[in-house]
Amino acid sequence: MMGSMELLGLFLAASGALAASSRYPRWAPGPQELLSLSPETPYGSLWPLPQSLRVSPTRFRLAPDQFQIVHGPGSSAGPNCSLLQDAFRRYYEYMFGYSKWQNQDEKKSLCETELSLLQVIITSKDSECDKFPSITSDESYHLQVSKPTSVLKADKVWGILRGLETFSQLLYEDDCGTYFVNESIISDFPRFAYRGILLDTSRHFLPLKVILTNLDAMAFNKFNVLHWHIVDDPSFPYESTTFPELNAQGAYTPNHVYTPVDVHNVIEYARLRGIRVIPEFDTPGHTQSWRKGKMCIILKGELKILYAYNGNKKREKEDW
Numbered sequence: 501m502m503g504s505m506e507l508l509g510l511f512l513a514a515s516g517a518l519a520a521s522s523r524y525p526r527w528a529p530g531p532q533e534l535l536s537l538s539p540e541t542p543y544g545s546l547w548p549l550p551q552s553l554r555v556s557p558t559r560f561r562l563a564p565d566q567f568q569i570v571h572g573p574g575s576s577a578g579p580n581c582s583l584l585q586d587a588f589r590r591y592y593e594y595m596f597g598y599s600k601w602q603n604q605d606e607k608k609s610l611c612e613t614e615l616s617l618l619q620v621i622i623t624s625k626d627s628e629c630d631k632f633p634s635i636t637s638d639e640s641y642h643l644q645v646s647k648p649t650s651v652l653k654a655d656k657v658w659g660i661l662r663g664l665e666t667f668s669q670l671l672y673e674d675d676c677g678t679y680f681v682n683e684s685i686i687s688d689f690p691r692f693a694y695r696g697i698l699l700d701t702s703r704h705f706l707p708l709k710v711i712l713t714n715l716d717a718m719a720f721n722k723f724n725v726l727h728w729h730i731v732d733d734p735s736f737p738y739e740s741t742t743f744p745e746l747n748a749q750g751a752y753t754p755n756h757v758y759t760p761v762d763v764h765n766v767i768e769y770a771r772l773r774g775i776r777v778i779p780e781f782d783t784p785g786h787t788q789s790w791r792k793g794k795m796c797i798i799l800k801g802e803l804k805i806l807y808a809y810n811g812n813k814k815r816e817k818e819d820w
Contacts, residue, residue, distance in 0.1 A: 546669050548722060550688035555670075560647045562671070562679040563613035564596040569664075572619030572651060577627040583657055584620065584629065586772050591664045595671050596679070615681060617649040618667060624655040633658055633724060633776045640689035643667060645681055661774040662688065662722055696725030696778075702732035702789070705756045712769050719773035726770055729780045730758070736789040738763070738781075749793030 546553070569588040571578050579585065628637070641654040641663035652663040666688065670681045697718055699706060715726065730738050736750025739757045751757045758766075767777050783790075 546666060550666065550686045551691075552685075552687040554685045556683035558683040559680045560614040560645070560683065561612075562615050562681060564679065566613035566616055567596075567618075568616070569618045569620065572621035574623075575621040575627075576625055577620075577622045577629050577657065581627060581629040581657070583772055584660060587661055587664055588620075591668050594668050614647045615645075615650060619649055619651045620660055620664075621651065621653045622655065622657065622660065623653055626656075628656045628658070632771050633774050635693055637724075637774075639722075639724070639774065641666075641687075643684065643686040643688075645670065645684040645686075647683075650681075658724075658774045659689075661719070662690075665720065665722060690722065690724075694725055695723045696727050697723055698727040698729055700729040700732065701737055701758070702729060703734045705735065705737055705752060708758070708762050708765070711766055715766075715770050715773055715775060718775055724775050726766075726775055726777045727780065728766070728777055729782070731780075731789060732782050732786045733788040736793070743794055745793035746790060747793070750789035 569592060571584070577584055637658045638654075638656045639658045639662050641652060641659035643652050643663050643666055644650060645667070650667070652660060652667065654660045654663060663686075666686060667681075670684060671679055672681070673679050697714065699711065699714065701711075718724075718726065731750075735752045735756065736746050737752070737757050739747045739759045741760065747757050748754075770777050
């Protein structure tokens, strides 16, 4: 039988592949396009499908060295918003590649661009640039793709992140290596406020890099919650500065732990992608890994407990 983590890996791989493939010609028509456009039309593959979508057959050419994502006029966020600055760089790299971001001025394209700017505008006074996402975060956005300037508007940075993902999915490349995006008007907001993935790192320790890769895949699919089931019966991989004996005795090995720096990096990496992290320290049950390092947390005095069942058959008692 396939394990739960293998199933999760397959799901995320498929989700990431779908998000990545949306950079290339595919089509997912909305109801308003069915009358005029064929399902085989090679543009506009969006996942998940926005609430309101109008895509025109008219397309605009983009030249990577002549295209920029910038803060628009009147936006309450600017260059000091590190979340957006990181997102601008990240999505440019997703669309055109890391080397092109690094060398924008070194090599000029042979073709002229028709779309040169994507202006990003946050309309509310508080952009929430330095905050963490929550269950009530506003992720709505409005995207208008036109030439020579496209405009992405949202009340908060969380909506901008979702809109940037949508814009990157609209972009496609023809057989000659020329980038195009079709004239579009999109208004979108999530149907569900909680869209999450659970990772169990107690039963199956995951290297930090794997967790960060999962966060990238979640952002591609506009998920917004990482439920981090960090400890459980099998192991205690969280490095506690208050009770260091918990992970010293409860982790699989000294190398199978998450340091405070690791946890901070996961939370910040997630925040920059509009994802909140919900850690689970499963108590009062599922604490077998805890008692290895600090039994007094679980028991006081000499107790006889019934600690496990196998169907209706009771297992032998332990005297502690």
